[in-house]
Amino acid sequence: MSHLITHSRCPRCANLGRDISKDNLGEYSDGHAYCYSCGYHKPGNLKSRIVSSDISETVTSGGLNFPEDYIKYIPREVYLWLNKYKLTHTEINQHKFGWSETRKLFVMPVYSGDELLMWQGRDFSGNPKARKYLTHGPASDILHIIESPLQDNDERDIIVVTEGLLDAIKVGRVYNAMPLWGSHMPLKTIRRLAMRFKRLGIWLDSDKLVEAVKTALRASQFIETFVVHSERDPKDHDINWIQTYVRLGLRYPAAEKEAIDK
Numbered sequence: 001m002s003h004l005i006t007h008s009r010c011p012r013c014a015n016l017g018r019d020i021s022k023d024n025l026g027e028y029s030d031g032h033a034y035c036y037s038c039g040y041h042k043p044g045n046l047k048s049r050i051v052s053s054d055i056s057e058t059v060t061s062g063g064l065n066f067p068e069d070y071i072k073y074i075p076r077e078v079y080l081w082l083n084k085y086k087l088t089h090t091e092i093n094q095h096k097f098g099w100s101e102t103r104k105l106f107v108m109p110v111y112s113g114d115e116l117l118m119w120q121g122r123d124f125s126g127n128p129k130a131r132k133y134l135t136h137g138p139a140s141d142i143l144h145i146i147e148s149p150l151q152d153n154d155e156r157d158i159i160v161v162t163e164g165l166l167d168a169i170k171v172g173r174v175y176n177a178m179p180l181w182g183s184h185m186p187l188k189t190i191r192r193l194a195m196r197f198k199r200l201g202i203w204l205d206s207d208k209l210v211e212a213v214k215t216a217l218r219a220s221q222f223i224e225t226f227v228v229h230s231e232r233d234p235k236d237h238d239i240n241w242i243q244t245y246v247r248l249g250l251r252y253p254a255a256e257k258e259a260i261d262k
Contacts, residue, residue, distance in 0.1 A: 006027050007022075007023035007024070007025060007026055007027070008022065008023070008025045008027055008033075009022035009023070009024065009025060010024040010025040011025075013025075026089060026093075064116055064118065064119065064136055064137050065136070066098075066100075066107065066109075066119065067100035067102065067103050067105060067107070067121075068102075069100055069101055069102050069103075070098050070099070070100050070107055071098055071099055072096060072097070072098045073098060073099050074092060074097060074098075074099060074106075075099055075101075077124060078099065078106045078124060079092075081106075081124075082097075082166075085166055085170065085235040085236065086170075086238070087166065087169065087170075091169055095108065095109075095165070095169070096109055096111065097109075100121070103121075103123075103125070104123065104124045104125040104126075105121040105122070105123060105124065105125075105134070106121060106122040106123075106124055107119055107120075107121050108120045108121070108122070108165050110137075110142060110144050116137075117137060117138075117142050118135070118136060118137025118138060118139050118142055118181075119135075119136050119137060120133060120134065120135045120136070120139070120165065120181055121133065121134040121135075121136075133164075135181050135182075139181040139182075140181075140186050140188075140189065143178060143189070143192060143193070144165070144168070144178055144179060145159070145176060145177070145178045146168050146169060146171075146172030146176065146177045146178065147172070147176055148172050148173060148174055148175050148176055148177070155175060156176075157197050157198035157199055158175050158176060158197065158198075158199045158200075158201060158246075158250075159175075159176045159177070159178060159193055159196070159197040159199070159200055159201070160175050160176065160177045160178075160200075160201035160202075160203055160228065160246060161177070161178050161179070161180050161185060161193075161200070161201070161202060161203070162177060162178070162179055162180065162203050162204070162234050163179065163180055163181075163182060163183050163204050163205050163208070163233075164179055164181070164235070165179045165181075166235045167179065167203070167205075167233060167234035167235045168234075169235075170234055170235045170237065170242065171203065171234050171242055171246075173239055173242070174239055174242050174243050174246070175201070175242075175246060176197070178193075183204050183205070183208050183211055185202070185215050185219070187218075190218070190219045190222055190223065191222055193223065194219075194222040194223035197223065198223070198224060199223065199224045199225070199226070199250070200216075200219055200223045200224070200225045200226075201225075201226050201227070201228050201246055201249055201250075202215050202216045202219070202225065202226070202227050202228065203227075203228035203229070203230075203234050203245075203246075203249075205233045205234075206229075206230060206231055206232060206233055209227075209229050212227050212228075212229065213227055220253070224253055225253065226249040226250055226252060226253050227249055227252075228245050228246050228248075228249035229245070229249070230245050
């Protein structure tokens with residue numbers, strides 16, 4: 001499996017008078033290089049882009065299977081899609097995102113150390129009949145919590161759940177966050193989070209407000225819960241708006257909303 005070796009200056013950015021820090025270009029072990037700013041790509045040795053034996057053993061032992069041609073590499077099309085949501089190359093590398101060329105599948109794995117726990121793929125084939133997301137592994141049993149280094153001390157007891165991993169990564173810049181890998185939140189997940197946190201925020205995609213409110217009311221039996229709602233999905237917002245929407249949601253806990261509605 002290809003892995004990042006170092007960062008260097010991108011020749012295309014340099015010609016444009018950019019990349020002053022000289023670290024836009026990621027250079028990988030198979031010889032390919034990719035600029036996380038302008039999308040410049042230098043191909044490498046395709047024969048080396050194969051899942052290594054140690055990763056294969058990890059996948060097999062967990063009963064999971066990556067696509068056979070999975071590599072830790074992001075093609076330009078996917079990178080531009082990720083760039084819409086302002087994900088940094090540090091976040092992309094930290095979460096070990098990868099790609100399957102034959103299936104045109106963007107792969108988002110979840111590890112515990114070297115052990116693969118699950119993965120979710122996002123389809124980029126353009127086939128209208130293909131499922132947009134494919135999830136492999138016991139997603140409902142995994143608390144994939146992204147701990148935020150920026151939250152205020154009085155907000156460290158908050159956990160915000162979102163539908164997708166990209167949403168959780170963005171929210172995780174400000175608050176502890178966790179993806180549900182969908183819009184359903186099992187009761188066992190609510191109980192487990194209630195043992196670790198004091199306040200739970202439900203921030204689903206913009207078209208799932210009714211489901212978010214129902215989930216929050218159900219969860220409020222175990223933990224103080226609130227709903228976060230915005231016209232755009234969580235991953236579309238920057239830090240300031242994320243903080244604004246969450247703090248707005250905190251003003252109206254689910255239990256109080258239920259009493260008002262009655």
